[in-house]
Amino acid sequence: AQKITQTQPGMFVQEKEAVTLDCTYDTSDPSYGLFWYKQPSSGEMIFLIYQGSYDQQNATEGRYSLNFQKARKSANLVISASQLGDSAMYFCAMRGVSGNTPLVFGKGTRLSVIA
Amino acid sequence: EPEVTQTPSHQVTQMGQEVILRCVPISNHLYFYWYRQILGQKVEFLVSFYNNEISEKSEIFDDQFSVERPDGSNFTLKIRSTKLEDSAMYFCASSLGQISGANVLTFGAGSRLTVL
Numbered sequence: 001a002q003k004i005t006q007t008q009p010g011m012f013v014q015e016k017e018a019v020t021l022d023c024t025y026d027t028s029d030p031s032y033g034l035f036w037y038k039q040p041s042s043g044e045m046i047f048l049i050y051q052g053s054y055d056q057q058n059a060t061e062g063r064y065s066l067n068f069q070k071a072r073k074s075a076n077l078v079i080s081a082s083q084l085g086d087s088a089m090y091f092c093a094m095r096g097v098s099g100n101t102p103l104v105f106g107k108g109t110r111l112s113v114i115a
Numbered sequence: 116e117p118e119v120t121q122t123p124s125h126q127v128t129q130m131g132q133e134v135i136l137r138c139v140p141i142s143n144h145l146y147f148y149w150y151r152q153i154l155g156q157k158v159e160f161l162v163s164f165y166n167n168e169i170s171e172k173s174e175i176f177d178d179q180f181s182v183e184r185p186d187g188s189n190f191t192l193k194i195r196s197t198k199l200e201d202s203a204m205y206f207c208a209s210s211l212g213q214i215s216g217a218n219v220l221t222f223g224a225g226s227r228l229t230v231l
Binding site: 033035037042043044045046047050091093095097101102103104105106107108 | 148150157158159171173204206218220221223225227
């Protein structure tokens with residue numbers, strides 16, 4: 001079974017600053033993927049970034065980067081140069097790659113960007 | 116950019132009524148999913164579907180729920196007799212595969228179900 005823990009229910013960040021959203025995970029799968037999704041107030045789930053457990057380098061997508069520390073079982077999301085439009089709920093998720101294992105989500109972190 | 120389309124965006128129904136939520140996954144995707152999110156809570160897995168059959172389902176997905184892929188494009192979730200606690204946002208998702216970046220799930224905008 002997989003478990004995702006997001007310990008920050010809410011975070012505030014000043015516009016143009018960087019922010020780190022924490023995520024730790026637990027799994028018995030030897031191979032797995034880690035994901036971050038953004039959910040704005042409109043409700044849709046927007047894929048941001050993916051990290052495979054055997055990827056040698058941390059994933060980056062524009063202003064998003066994933067700080068993957070396998071030994072610590074953490075997959076923190078770093079958003080650089082925050083924008084007002086980044087205000088949203090952010091979910092960390094994971095799934096194993098053996099069989100059609102479901103994507104399991106954490107409880108989310110609400111990020112508020114302040115002008 | 117290809118997207119997952121869900122209808123209706125919002126449905127209000129009376130307790131005990133049947134509801135069908137519809138989804139059109141991305142055309143070349145092979146794996147299909149339903150998730151739900153009760154207001155203010157986390158996103159929960161309901162069911163996954165591959166090769167015209169359910170491949171995995173959660174404890175939430177009891178006999179009141181069913182899924183179907185009636186043709187080559189639509190993927191539906193049916194709730195036979197709705198309960199108050201079924202009120203939630205229901206998300207459909209699809210993925211190309213299971214390996215590496217192909218296992219990224221693309222979500223639809225969701226269908227909000229309100230049971231009165």
